[in-house]
Amino acid sequence: MEPEPSTSANTTTPTADTRPPAGPNWALMAFVVSVGALFIASTAWFQSRAALAELRGGSRAQLEDPAGANRTATVDLTGVPTQGPPDAAVVLVEFSDYECPYCIRHFNQTMPQITANYIRTGKIRYAFRDWPVDQLHPQAKRAHEAAHCAGEQKRYWDMHPRMFGPPGSHTPDRLQSVAREVGLDMAAFDACVASGRATPEIRATSDMAQEFGATGTPAFFIGIQAKGTQKVTLLHALSGAQDYAVFAQAIDDVLAKVR
Numbered sequence: 001m002e003p004e005p006s007t008s009a010n011t012t013t014p015t016a017d018t019r020p021p022a023g024p025n026w027a028l029m030a031f032v033v034s035v036g037a038l039f040i041a042s043t044a045w046f047q048s049r050a051a052l053a054e055l056r057g058g059s060r061a062q063l064e065d066p067a068g069a070n071r072t073a074t075v076d077l078t079g080v081p082t083q084g085p086p087d088a089a090v091v092l093v094e095f096s097d098y099e100c101p102y103c104i105r106h107f108n109q110t111m112p113q114i115t116a117n118y119i120r121t122g123k124i125r126y127a128f129r130d131w132p133v134d135q136l137h138p139q140a141k142r143a144h145e146a147a148h149c150a151g152e153q154k155r156y157w158d159m160h161p162r163m164f165g166p167p168g169s170h171t172p173d174r175l176q177s178v179a180r181e182v183g184l185d186m187a188a189f190d191a192c193v194a195s196g197r198a199t200p201e202i203r204a205t206s207d208m209a210q211e212f213g214a215t216g217t218p219a220f221f222i223g224i225q226a227k228g229t230q231k232v233t234l235l236h237a238l239s240g241a242q243d244y245a246v247f248a249q250a251i252d253d254v255l256a257k258v259r
Helices: 026-064 101-119 140-151 156-163 172-182 186-195 199-211 244-258
Strands: 074-076 090-096 124-130 219-225 231-239
Touching: 074 219, 090 101, 090 199, 090 231, 090 244, 101 124, 101 244, 124 199, 140 156, 140 172, 140 186, 140 199, 156 172, 172 186, 219 244, 231 244
Parallel strands: 090 124
Antiparallel strands: 074 231, 090 219, 219 231
């Protein structure tokens, strides 16, 4: 509370203009508002991240323990590029980005062993699904489109291994050069790429990976294929460029369930 004005006769009346009461400090108010807005935005961001982590954690738990899940995660492989016996009981599904360094490492170091010991021996079926991460690798989608366009000419698996490369390496000229090396009909290839008709499926599989709980590339899911169908019930998830031994253990665990 402000003190009341003195009524003493000795009170001196000011003889000069005094500074008027200070007006609002707009700079300070703007700073306070900015800090408040930043705090609210940060709080909302952390809450959304926590919610997303919880959601992804729940999805992953469902994959690793489907018996206790409220729903069963399944993949339909109809029309999907695969290797190995079409009727194999166990399937390994990879979601990958052709420019992702960890995806390239897995392709070079671990995939050859999986191919030699599980795919070529007929133990499992392998499916490759697209997940180009535009925020990190803007050109990667071109490589995935090129592989799909090669698939229209029944040459997907000839194009596929040539698509893994460093970020920014998938220029139109480079993709055309690879297409010629593979022996594609270039007029048909160019028309397919220009049409963009592969893009919707590429986007759909990217969304699918995240719905299954994947948080980065490469992501892998191992499951059991229902006899006489293309539908795979996912039982186990692996994330990142893991050692071969990790994959072997996970695949063997699922193989043991169907013996």
